[in-house]
Amino acid sequence: MSDGVPPDLANAAVVSPRWVTWRERTDINDYDQRFERMAAAGQHVHGEADFIAGYAASSILDAGCGTGRIAIELDRRGCDVVGVDLDADMIAAAQRKAPHMSWAVQDLARMQLSRRFGLVAMPGNVMLFCQPDDRRLIVHNLAQHLEPGGMLLAGFTLEPNGYTLAQWDQHCAASGLTLLERFSTWERQPFAESSGYHVSVHRRVDRFTVHDLLAEARSGLSRLSPAQLSEALRRDDVVVLDTRQGSDRETDGCIEHSLHCPRTVVEWRADPASGYSSPAISGFGQRIVVVCNDGYSSSLAAATLQRLGFTHATDLIGGFQAWSSGGFPVVRPPVA
Missing domain, CATH: 3.40.250.10 (Rhodanese-like domain)
Structure with missing residues (x-):
């Protein structure tokens, strides 16, 4: 546990100092209930799930799933989905809501799951809350968990002097991922730099790569x-x-x-x-x-x-x- 972090935030401290700050001002139960109140008031709260489900992937990894809001909705629609997050408190909340689903406490930069996926989704500012030094490793490791031709979907805020879109694209390209399409919102509004947000879809190359060599070796x-x-x-x-x-x-x-x-x-x-x-x-x-x-x-x-x-x-x-x-x-x- 990091020095000065309260015991109830020990799991958050494993993620990053920025994540601890978010957790300090956010009650997990209130966070979930806010979306429930929005839905009860007639607001549509599943834009991310609509976007992700639209690609009809054979399987989905929700990377940085939090309390499982999006993964649970995808499961409700019949998708084969697994949720992972480094904060054990978030996974515990997801398990309470959907104990029938597959959840795991995993470090996106270092996890070695026993399966690959048709689509990996990071819809919740994951790349901003992770350790900055882990960003390249996260992209590389998520690419490793994609099936040939699989897609990586990510959305995060474009902050002044923060993690840039150019850095994201560079990390994707270095991991064998090519840009397929990009939007400013999960509702597919055309991308504009001024929007301050992006939703990007990258596709893994179809050729046999080192990731496939590794998966082939591990299959036995x-x-x-x-x-x-x-x-x-x-x-x-x-x-x-x-x-x-x-x-x-x-x-x-x-x-x-x-x-x-x-x-x-x-x-x-x-x-x-x-x-x-x-x-x-x-x-x-x-x-x-x-x-x-x-x-x-x-x-x-x-x-x-x-x-x-x-x-x-x-x-x-x-x-x-x-x-x-x-x-x-x-x-x-x-x-x-």
């Missing part, structure tokens, strides 16, 4: 969370292959009894046909968990090990960073 893996790996290490005969650089192990530590195995030699250390296999790997039935820094290249390595016949090979979701930040034990690497 039963990936482990840090908690699951911790339990497996207590119960099972597990070999952890740490593919990080030796300097990273020296600086950040490692998982106890993990075998340092740089990515460039994983296949040779595992396959007995190489002539250089590690004696720590007892055979093709050995349970192997590959750990990299963030949980990306490890998926590719684990999939390759499965192709070599190690049917129980998998990797750690979020990599060593998730293990360390989750409070699981870290030790100094053994002296070579």
Whole structure:
């Protein structure tokens, strides 16, 4: 928890200082009830849902879903929708309103969900409330969660001296997303810089990308969370292959009894046909968990090990960073 933040705002503090400020002046229940009062008075409060549903996507990720107002309306219309938010209080509110739906506390910059979506929507100033340093990572990670040809929809206020439309477009382009259309409102008013708001639709390229390579690799893996790996290490005969650089192990530590195995030699250390296999790997039935820094290249390595016949090979979701930040034990690497 950040210094000076009241205990009841501890979950908000995980998001950003700006989000804490918003939460300090906003009661979650009053926030929801305001929209209910507007609807009762005959006002249309589902412009965002109208816009999103209009693309008839096979599945929708509401990224930064808040208390679930938009996701719940999309679900009511029959859409396959999942809601994620970094503020656990917002997810708890959404779960109370719609316990039948899929909700999760997730960091948009670092989450690794087990599925991809036809459309990812960020309708609520998410890019303004997140940590500024995470903006590029958020766009890249959301692109990773799109199916080929999938769309990223986002709307946020264009503030003077704030996060600009040019920066947004640059981050999208760097993640393989091209602008499809842009409006000033969720009611599709033509875009004008003077409006101070934008709703942009970007489409993911259809070609086979690194995101597809990763999804293909993970489709055959039963990936482990840090908690699951911790339990497996207590119960099972597990070999952890740490593919990080030796300097990273020296600086950040490692998982106890993990075998340092740089990515460039994983296949040779595992396959007995190489002539250089590690004696720590007892055979093709050995349970192997590959750990990299963030949980990306490890998926590719684990999939390759499965192709070599190690049917129980998998990797750690979020990599060593998730293990360390989750409070699981870290030790100094053994002296070579």
